[in-house]
Amino acid sequence: MYEYSFVLIKQFNRENWSKDEGKYQPESDATDCHMIAGIDIGGTKIAVGVVDHAGRVLAREECPTAVSLGFVAAMHRTSELLRECVRRANVELHGIGIGSPGPVDPKTGRLGDVNNLPGWEGGNPVEILSREFGVPAALENDADAAALGELRWGAGKSRARFLYVTIGTGIGASLILDGQIYRGINGCHPEIGHHIIDPSGPACSCGTRGCWESLAAGPAMTVWLRENSPESDGKGDVAAREIFERAENADRSACAAVEREAFYLGLGLANLITLFAPEAIVLGGGVMRSAPLFMNRVREVIHENCRLVPTDRVEISLAALGADAGLIGAAEVWNHRFQLHGGEVESRFVPDRRGPISS
Numbered sequence: 001m002y003e004y005s006f007v008l009i010k011q012f013n014r015e016n017w018s019k020d021e022g023k024y025q026p027e028s029d030a031t032d033c034h035m036i037a038g039i040d041i042g043g044t045k046i047a048v049g050v051v052d053h054a055g056r057v058l059a060r061e062e063c064p065t066a067v068s069l070g071f072v073a074a075m076h077r078t079s080e081l082l083r084e085c086v087r088r089a090n091v092e093l094h095g096i097g098i099g100s101p102g103p104v105d106p107k108t109g110r111l112g113d114v115n116n117l118p119g120w121e122g123g124n125p126v127e128i129l130s131r132e133f134g135v136p137a138a139l140e141n142d143a144d145a146a147a148l149g150e151l152r153w154g155a156g157k158s159r160a161r162f163l164y165v166t167i168g169t170g171i172g173a174s175l176i177l178d179g180q181i182y183r184g185i186n187g188c189h190p191e192i193g194h195h196i197i198d199p200s201g202p203a204c205s206c207g208t209r210g211c212w213e214s215l216a217a218g219p220a221m222t223v224w225l226r227e228n229s230p231e232s233d234g235k236g237d238v239a240a241r242e243i244f245e246r247a248e249n250a251d252r253s254a255c256a257a258v259e260r261e262a263f264y265l266g267l268g269l270a271n272l273i274t275l276f277a278p279e280a281i282v283l284g285g286g287v288m289r290s291a292p293l294f295m296n297r298v299r300e301v302i303h304e305n306c307r308l309v310p311t312d313r314v315e316i317s318l319a320a321l322g323a324d325a326g327l328i329g330a331a332e333v334w335n336h337r338f339q340l341h342g343g344e345v346e347s348r349f350v351p352d353r354r355g356p357i358s359s
Contacts, residue, residue: 099145149329266301
């Protein structure tokens with residue numbers, strides 16, 4: 001049995017609530033007050049929230065992904081979470097936006113072969129959740145989803161062209177051009193985290209060696225410390241968060257691991273600046289919570305390795321949406337996908353309710 005966390009987030013103006021009915025009353029007219037569910041699927045947890053027209057999370061819940069139990073079981077739990085969110089926020093749901101790691105097909109709503117979601121390939125959260133709730137749904141890669149959130153409400157606001165890079169258990173990136181997600185051949189999401197930095201480097205989960213992710217994601221720090229620190233013998237792996245904590249206390253091995261992280265993170269970013277010459281790069285993900293420890297070194301590496309593009313004109317900043325970036329970005333997937341007409345979604349986007357989830 002899994003424990004679900006049910007939390008009502010009080011990030012909105014309490015004046016927007018009716019004293020008589022206890023219901024959310026939006027600030028603006030009906031054309032702007034669509035309430036969208038944001039669903040952030042991760043390798044370890046699934047987060048669900050209700051997000052209003054201003055990007056505010058009204059209710060938030062999460063549960064373990066429990067990958068081994070399968071895709072359909074995860075959709076059952078997600079539906080339960082979403083119903084509880086809607087009940088607590090006491091609003092009418094108008095759509096569902098979904099962010100998921102790895103290759104996804106935004107057109108069909110199907111998941112691809114995702115490394116940290118084995119056995120889920122071909123699962124279609126768009127079809128299942130839109131049928132379950134009777135509202136239209138949309139799916140994007142989680143990095144693209146977060147980029148859309150930052151574009152509308154965060155550090156990418158008013159930027160026509162920028163890169164969003166998330167550094168956590170993996171490295172994902174999204175390229176925004178003229179306010180739109182860049183899509184490659186057949187609508188593919190570019191796997192920027194798997195561009196090769198060092199062909200003789202460590203093996204990567206994608207099957208090659210020396211990918212940016214294998215060198216600069218959080219687990220890369222863990223592996224390097226295990227293999228290069230005498231103190232780690234027989235003591236088990238140390239997560240990136242603890243490595244950063246040790247570095248703050250001047251632990252020599254941890255400081256070396258952070259220095260290495262800064263070098264490879266900076267090298268990858270230098271490559272992206274050389275290739276795309278963006279107006280800005282927005283950095284998110286768990287690793288970036290410790291950015292004060294290494295961002296100065298990252299900037300030095302960028303300047304040392306990016307000579308042909310004016311790096312001083314490229315703004316590098318941290319993501320602004322914080323812990324709810326995944327939820328807010330997922331909701332913006334829906335806003336970005338569907339055209340609103342007089343406060344109503346075109347009927348061709350609204351599916352018929354066909355009954356409960358089935359395998």
